């Protein structure tokens with residue numbers, strides 16, 4: 001694949017796609033320790049046909065964005081949370097975690113090295129970072145790998161779902177993750193299993209699936225790649241408490257913002273049967289940002305929490321505050337932003 005050239009990028013029409021940028025970071029685990037290769041140019045990876053991750057799925061990943069501010073600075077949003085979550089995911093898959101302090105430094109090095117690819121402020125686009133780790137030991141027996149490759153690549157992306165456009169969703173009959181399974185880990189296997197239901201939902205005209213809890217199919221869990229929230233008719237922010245959902249950095253941040261906005265936020269089990277109590281609902285995640293649910297279809301019944309064409313007022317207010325902090329335009333009251341040194 002040809003390398004991307006910054007001067008040729010059409011910043012206003014970026015989708016959510018991969019571009020082969022000049023630099024990525026790599027570290028390799030072997031003989032019981034991490035060896036840092038640092039920034040490298042080659043975007044390909046070479047390992048054995050018997051590599052652990054190819055057969056038994058030892059893979060974990062992260063996703064975060066670098067934002068170009070009005071003054072030209074570049075912000076990261078809570079990268080320490082991604083470092084911690086990747087450690088948690090790695091432990092759940094019996095992988096050797098990459099050191100957390102080095103994670104944030106490596107993310108910054110990748111942004112700095114590819115800084116010409118952080119999209120201009122006006123475009124609303126950003127530089128997406130994808131840290132990931134794979135088990136590379138050749139084996140046919142089922143056991144954890146003794147060797148790993150950790151990498152961080154970057155690719156410029158437009159808004160995944162164009163900011164605040166309501167989307168139609170359907171409740172899936174399938175599960176994204178098993179009860180007491182790997183739902184809390186950001187791992188490839190959860191996504192592999194969600195492709196079939198997601199493609200079926202898309203073919204039926206929906207943006208994605210909303211999954212219910214895998215034990216009883218009674219409570220709302222989350223979307224394929226984003227957490228769920230609802231705003232009750234009396235203005236309370238509600239988001240699911242569940243052991244089978246991915247703990248979203250965006251969700252944790254919005255819980256804090258909602259508290260400051262007087263929305264009395266709670267994490268609790270939400271019965272699917274109570275969905276009609278919501279005056280607004282949406283999806284939260286790094287890629288989705290905050291994306292309103294235009295409609296939700298469940299057992300042939302279509303629910304419209306607010307409007308199929310317009311975001312609700314509470315959703316708008318949360319969105320503006322979150323983006324305001326990410327772009328250093330609103331008070332960073334909990335010190336979430338880390339600036340990247342570009343020199």
Ligand SMILES: *Cc1c(COP(=O)(O)O)cnc(C)c1O
Pocket residue numbers: 063186222223224225226227246247248249250251284285286287
């Ligand atoms: C990554 C992810 C999210 C969103 O998490 P953020 O930290 O907010 O980006 C939500 N659900 C799933 C399944 C995910 O993989």
